[in-house]
Amino acid sequence: MSNNFDRRSVLALLAGAAGMAALPAYAALDDAKAKALIQQVVADINRIINSGKSEQAMYADFERLFRRYGDVPTIAYSVLGADRRRASQSQVNAFADAFAGYLARKYGKRFREFIGGQIEVQGTRNTGRYYEVLSLARLRGQAPFDVTFRVSDRSGRDLFFDIVIEGISLGKTERTEIGAMLDARRGDFDALIRDLRSAG
Amino acid sequence: MRQNRFVSSIALVAVLFVAACSQNTNNVEIFDPYEKTNRKIHSFNKGLDSVVVRPTSNAYGTILPQPVRRGVSNFANYIDTPRFILNDLAQGNIGDAGHNFTRFMLNTVFGLGVLDFASAAGVESRRTGFGETLHVWGAEEGAYIELPVLGPSNERDAVGQVVDFISNPISGTLDSSEDWVPPTANVMDRLGQRYEFGATIDGLLYESADSYAQTRNLYLQNRRFELGGDDEFAFDPYEDFDE
Numbered sequence: 001m002s003n004n005f006d007r008r009s010v011l012a013l014l015a016g017a018a019g020m021a022a023l024p025a026y027a028a029l030d031d032a033k034a035k036a037l038i039q040q041v042v043a044d045i046n047r048i049i050n051s052g053k054s055e056q057a058m059y060a061d062f063e064r065l066f067r068r069y070g071d072v073p074t075i076a077y078s079v080l081g082a083d084r085r086r087a088s089q090s091q092v093n094a095f096a097d098a099f100a101g102y103l104a105r106k107y108g109k110r111f112r113e114f115i116g117g118q119i120e121v122q123g124t125r126n127t128g129r130y131y132e133v134l135s136l137a138r139l140r141g142q143a144p145f146d147v148t149f150r151v152s153d154r155s156g157r158d159l160f161f162d163i164v165i166e167g168i169s170l171g172k173t174e175r176t177e178i179g180a181m182l183d184a185r186r187g188d189f190d191a192l193i194r195d196l197r198s199a200g
Numbered sequence: 201m202r203q204n205r206f207v208s209s210i211a212l213v214a215v216l217f218v219a220a221c222s223q224n225t226n227n228v229e230i231f232d233p234y235e236k237t238n239r240k241i242h243s244f245n246k247g248l249d250s251v252v253v254r255p256t257s258n259a260y261g262t263i264l265p266q267p268v269r270r271g272v273s274n275f276a277n278y279i280d281t282p283r284f285i286l287n288d289l290a291q292g293n294i295g296d297a298g299h300n301f302t303r304f305m306l307n308t309v310f311g312l313g314v315l316d317f318a319s320a321a322g323v324e325s326r327r328t329g330f331g332e333t334l335h336v337w338g339a340e341e342g343a344y345i346e347l348p349v350l351g352p353s354n355e356r357d358a359v360g361q362v363v364d365f366i367s368n369p370i371s372g373t374l375d376s377s378e379d380w381v382p383p384t385a386n387v388m389d390r391l392g393q394r395y396e397f398g399a400t401i402d403g404l405l406y407e408s409a410d411s412y413a414q415t416r417n418l419y420l421q422n423r424r425f426e427l428g429g430d431d432e433f434a435f436d437p438y439e440d441f442d443e
Contacts, residue, residue, distance in 0.1 A: 071437070078437030113399065129436065141266065143325065154438040162435050167425020168418050171435030176417045180410035 029153035031124040034131035037158050038149045041069045042119045042135060049115050058112060063104035071152070071159040072100045079174045083182055091189045098196040099178075105200030107163075107170065116140050119147060130154075130161070137165075210367060211290075211330075214359045218334055221342030221355040229433040230420065232344045241346045242412040246405055248349065253394055254402075260388070261395030269392045271314040276389035277325055278304070278313045279382050282369040287328045291336040296326050330367065331360025335427050344416055352419035 048061045066072055076096035077084060084092060117139035125132040130152040138144045150162040162171045178192075181199075185191040224231040232238065261269065281304040288297035303318040303325070311317035319325060334356050335341075342355025350361060368382055394401060408414040424431075 074437045078435075078440045110400070127434075141270075143319075150434075152438060161437055166422055167431075168421045169435045171437060172417060172421065172433075173414070175435070176413050177409055180408070180413055184409050 029131060029151065029158050031126060031131065033158055034133050034151040035121060035124045037069060037151055038133035038135065038160065039121050041065065041149065041160065042121055044069075045111060045114075046118055049111055049117070055112070059101075059105050059108045062108035062111065063101055066103050066107075067100055069160055071155045071157075071161045072096060072103070074155055075099070075103075075161055075171055075174070079171065079178045080182075081175060081179055083179070083187065086187065087189050091193065094193050095189065095196070098193050099174075102196045102200040103170075103174075109200070114139055210363055214330065214334065214363050215337070215339075217359050218339040218342070218356055221340065224340065224342070230344065230416065231342075232416065234343055234345060238344065238346045238416075239412050241348050242415065244348060245346065245351060246411065249394075249401075249405060253391070254398075257391040257394035257398070260391045261398075269395070272385065272388045273392055274307070274311070274316040275314050276382075276385040277316070277327075278307050278311070279370050279385060280327075280368065281307075283364065283367060284326065284328050286367070286369055287330060287333045290330075290333045291328070293336075296328070299323060299326055329360050330363035331357035332427060334360055341423075344420065346412075346415070352415050354420075354423070357423065 044061075044065050048058055048065070051058070051061075053061070073096045076099040077092065079099075080087065080092070080095065087095070114137060117137060119135050119137045122134045122136055125134065130150050133149045133151060135147045135149065136144050137147050145166050146164075148164040149160045150164065151158060151160050153159075162169050164170070181195070182189070182192050185195070222231070222233055264272075281300055284300045285297050285304070288294075288300060303323050306318040306321060306323060307313060307316060316325070339356045341357070344352070344354050345358055347353050347358060347361070353361065365383075371379065371382065374381065404414055404418065405411050
């Protein structure tokens with residue numbers, strides 16, 4: 001127990017020192033910062049869906065958005081589940097890279113249905129482990145629905161790690177999906193990575 | 201009066217039924233002891249969708265223009281509203297009962313049942329049902345089940361769906377020659393929804409690597425969200441690094 005504590009404090013000190021050196025102005029995540037981050041994300045989504053660009057161009061924009069404001073490597077690592085222990089580091093990296101494009105296409109397609117609509121940031125909630133930024137999607141001819149972004153600084157940067165639409169989590173949906181895709185390929189990571197590059 | 205006795209005996213039977221639900225003793229996120237049977241029903245439902253529901257909903261959506269479909273959907277919600285009020289009262293939720301009563305009156309007077317005047321006036325739809333009433337009364341959701349035709353559910357909500365189907369108070373005010381109206385409106389509303397959310401449902405059923413697992417995942421999360429409470433199984437990818 002005390003060993004564990006020591007290891008953790010040393011790690012925390014090192015991480016802290018590294019953070020201080022690299023980013024002297026870095027301060028812990030709070031309600032205002034979480035909200036500002038998601039306001040930026042939502043402004044970008046609104047701009048992309050109402051830009052009138054082609055589908056492919058929109059997907060490229062969504063991919064940039066996911067990579068810039070979302071913690072894609074951590075999400076990718078997590079959705080692999082226990083199977084990731086069988087993967088090599090380079091397979092995990094290649095998976096995370098393919099996963100970013102897949103997310104952009106899959107969710108970009110969903111966001112494209114929002115064309116002509118708007119997402120509005122409503123408020124924030126500190127759950128203790130992370131911040132939730134609540135927003136409302138107002139689409140033409142439909143009752144408004146809840147879109148919640150979950151934000152954390154546990155990667156060292158303020159990034160969103162989950163999007164929850166009417167209670168349905170992107171992370172959990174992809175954990176189910178990627179798990180099933182891997183099963184269908186009998187656990188073959190290279191096949192999964194290859195197919196993911198065009199899936200979504 | 202006879203109707204009231206009927207409804208309360210149904211409620212009693214339902215409560216006894218729920219008491220006999222499977223117990224999720226280890227509190228796992230996905231409690232699916234009937235997976236084998238559920239998967240068979242899922243492939244039946246999927247076949248039914250591709251052969252009957254999807255084509256019918258496409259015809260429905262193509263033939264009827266959006267404002268007409270909207271009217272059907274409003275009407276289905278309208279005739280269900282007395283049932284919402286009954287459940288709001290059973291849940292002790294006087295606020296929602298009053299809200300839904302106001303909706304019903306506004307839409308009767310100004311919407312003739314087919315225009316959702318109330319929503320336009322800021323009195324939005326607040327659906328509920330006997331499944332939620334059982335939840336408020338303390339019933340656990342029990343095992344996940346996929347019902348033939350009706351789709352994903354759980355033991356508690358399946359009981360709720362049966363009670364909802366037979367307990368709409370408006371049925372008591374209809375002649376026997378009008379009995380077909382509420383279920384027909386309901387089926388048409390469902391076809392309209394299948395059409396409206398077509399791309400999403402197609403994606404779920406025909407593009408998921410395992411449509412059974414994905415349907416279960418979406419249903420359970422969305423249902424728990426509707427009923428409120430903490431998201432005790434929230435996705436937290438950073439926990440993976442603390443192993």
